[in-house]
Amino acid sequence: MPSVSETTKPEVAISVQDLSITYRTTFEKVPTFKQAITRLGRGERAVFEVEAVKGVSFDVPHGRTLGIIGANGAGKSTLMRSVAGILPPSSGRIDVWGRVSTLLALGVGFNGHLSGRENVVLGGLAAGLTRAEIEAKGEEIAEFAELPEGFIDMPMRTYSSGMYSKLAFSVAVHMDPDILLVDEALSAGDASFRRKAQIKMNELLANARTMLLVTHALGSVRELCTDAIWLHKGRLMLAGTPDEVIGAYTKFLDVGESAITLEDL
Amino acid sequence: MSTIDHSTSVDDSDEYRTRHHVYRPHKTGIPRLGPYARELLARREFAVELSRTSMRAANTATFFGRAWLVLNPLLLGFVYFLLIDILSPKPATGEQFDHLLAGLFAFTLISGSMSAGAGSVVGGGKMVMNVAFPRLLLPFSAVRTGFMRFLPTMGVYAVVHFATGRPTSFVTLLAVPVLGLIVLFSTGLAALMATFQVYFRDTASFLPYFLRIWLYLSPVLFTVEVIHRKFSAVGLAWVAYVNPLYSLFGMWSGILNQGKLPEPTMVIAGTIWSLLVVVGGCLFFMSREREFAVRL
Numbered sequence: 001m002p003s004v005s006e007t008t009k010p011e012v013a014i015s016v017q018d019l020s021i022t023y024r025t026t027f028e029k030v031p032t033f034k035q036a037i038t039r040l041g042r043g044e045r046a047v048f049e050v051e052a053v054k055g056v057s058f059d060v061p062h063g064r065t066l067g068i069i070g071a072n073g074a075g076k077s078t079l080m081r082s083v084a085g086i087l088p089p090s091s092g093r094i095d096v097w098g099r100v101s102t103l104l105a106l107g108v109g110f111n112g113h114l115s116g117r118e119n120v121v122l123g124g125l126a127a128g129l130t131r132a133e134i135e136a137k138g139e140e141i142a143e144f145a146e147l148p149e150g151f152i153d154m155p156m157r158t159y160s161s162g163m164y165s166k167l168a169f170s171v172a173v174h175m176d177p178d179i180l181l182v183d184e185a186l187s188a189g190d191a192s193f194r195r196k197a198q199i200k201m202n203e204l205l206a207n208a209r210t211m212l213l214v215t216h217a218l219g220s221v222r223e224l225c226t227d228a229i230w231l232h233k234g235r236l237m238l239a240g241t242p243d244e245v246i247g248a249y250t251k252f253l254d255v256g257e258s259a260i261t262l263e264d265l
Numbered sequence: 266m267s268t269i270d271h272s273t274s275v276d277d278s279d280e281y282r283t284r285h286h287v288y289r290p291h292k293t294g295i296p297r298l299g300p301y302a303r304e305l306l307a308r309r310e311f312a313v314e315l316s317r318t319s320m321r322a323a324n325t326a327t328f329f330g331r332a333w334l335v336l337n338p339l340l341l342g343f344v345y346f347l348l349i350d351i352l353s354p355k356p357a358t359g360e361q362f363d364h365l366l367a368g369l370f371a372f373t374l375i376s377g378s379m380s381a382g383a384g385s386v387v388g389g390g391k392m393v394m395n396v397a398f399p400r401l402l403l404p405f406s407a408v409r410t411g412f413m414r415f416l417p418t419m420g421v422y423a424v425v426h427f428a429t430g431r432p433t434s435f436v437t438l439l440a441v442p443v444l445g446l447i448v449l450f451s452t453g454l455a456a457l458m459a460t461f462q463v464y465f466r467d468t469a470s471f472l473p474y475f476l477r478i479w480l481y482l483s484p485v486l487f488t489v490e491v492i493h494r495k496f497s498a499v500g501l502a503w504v505a506y507v508n509p510l511y512s513l514f515g516m517w518s519g520i521l522n523q524g525k526l527p528e529p530t531m532v533i534a535g536t537i538w539s540l541l542v543v544v545g546g547c548l549f550f551m552s553r554e555r556e557f558a559v560r561l
Binding site: 023024025026030031032033034036050081082083084085086087088089090091092093094095096097098099100102104111113114118121122123125126127128130131 | 284285286287288289290291304307308310311314315318322388390391392394395396397398402464465466467468471555556558559560
């Protein structure tokens with residue numbers, strides 16, 4: 001188990017115990033009644049079961065940054081979403097102490113027809129903040145996102161993709177989170193914004209905030225994280241310091257799956 | 266199947282800062298109702314704001330936008346009035362027009378909630394995939410939108426009501442609890458439609474046909490008496506109650522149009538239908554809620 005150091009009873013921010021997540025979804029991009037009828041005639045089913053996470057356990061104490069690495073389809077994003085409470089577990093248990101803010105790969109809860117400001121308010125209210133809290137942060141969020149003059153009140157469909165992700169990042173870090181979940185979102189914006197994002201992130205971490213970081217950029221894990229775990233096909237392969245885990249992961253990538261079996265690790 | 270279980274049970278005074286969330290599976294497939302209801306209540310402002318912004322986006326805040334909300338059902342009322350006038354042997358009366366409008370406006374509340382509800386979860390897209398909140402807020406918000414669009418039509422109805430000289434008394438006040446039942450009924454249907462739309466994205470396309478047929482089968486164009494007579498003639502008077510709108514609109518129009526107290530059977534049937542649909546619809550929605558995040 002990573003990061004539960006020997007220090008006397010660390011205050012845990014996230015505790016994941018024997019977590020398994022299974023869900024059913026469909027092959028079809030846009031499922032329709034029409035197709036369902038046709039399939040029924042042929043006796044087919046378009047539903048399949050995904051075992052995204054299998055028996056994963058770990059703890060993250062307050063103030064630590066946990067990097068989660070692994071190949072595509074390893075269950076990293078599913079794990080993040082279940083910690084965020086979006087996808088509850090099929091078995092096992094997750095305890096989260098503190099306010100969670102998410103910055104997930106799929107984009108942010110943004111509706112293109114509404115203005116940036118309206119989206120920020122809606123997202124905040126959905127996440128359980130009060131209107132007063134959101135309004136207090138409004139200007140700061142817009143300013144940090146470096147949106148061109150007036151864009152915050154324009155419909156979001158007029159935004160460039162960079163503006164979109166910069167606003168998303170800004171919202172996530174300004175919601176006063178105790179725990180920040182970041183999924184592949186560090187690449188937001190241009191080089192100067194990335195630097196600013198890095199500084200803000202370090203600032204949050206310095207205030208003993210906890211962070212979970214999913215990324216394919218192993219450099220970011222080395223730089224930002226205090227601990228790391230490696231997931232493969234839904235199972236926890238290794239937990240330890242970023243160097244250890246990255247080392248094992250890259251070795252695994254080089255050697256290939258056949259040479260290293262689960263038992264070796 | 267599992268559940269979001271926001272146990273807010275923490276000793277600290279500032280519950281926001283030190284909130285303890287527990288996520289674990291649930292055996293019945295439905296989130297624990299107590300915490301779920303608490304979260305719904307705590308985040309009701311989100312539903313209100315969502316409905317407000319969507320109405321703003323649909324230009325309903327402008328004068329003509331608002332006027333259209335009234336004009337549309339009113340014009341529809343004229344069309345059906347003409348239809349009744351042509352089809353019935355006797356010329357249509359002001360009383361019939363009043364009955365027609367009362368029913369049509371209430372039906373628009375139900376149909377509006379259903380079509381807005383159908384789009385609510387699928388339209389919530391990225392919000393549903395990225396933020397944890399009780400999803401029932403989405404259809405609830407759709408019902409609020411339907412209700413806010415319904416309110417101005419009641420102003421028009423009031424004018425017609427007095428102009429056609431329909432009775433107004435303390436009985437008229439009973440329309441309020443009946444409206445409450447209609448809103449509950451709409452809420453259940455909005456939740457059902459929202460769920461169906463996730464699994465079958467063409468639900469919203471079928472909906473207008475279904476709604477049109479339902480309108481013709483309900484006591485809107487015809488009175489409850491006409492429907493009752495038809496079924497009684499073949500000795501199947503109870504069949505009329507299979508349509509929830511028979512009892513709900515029977516009460517609604519009886520109170521507004523006739524100024525008479527609803528019959529006990531109507532009250533019982535209408536109440537049972539409303540509660541059945543709202544409880545069933547919401548529970549069904551909640552039982553499917555977890556899958557929304559992976560089905561969108």
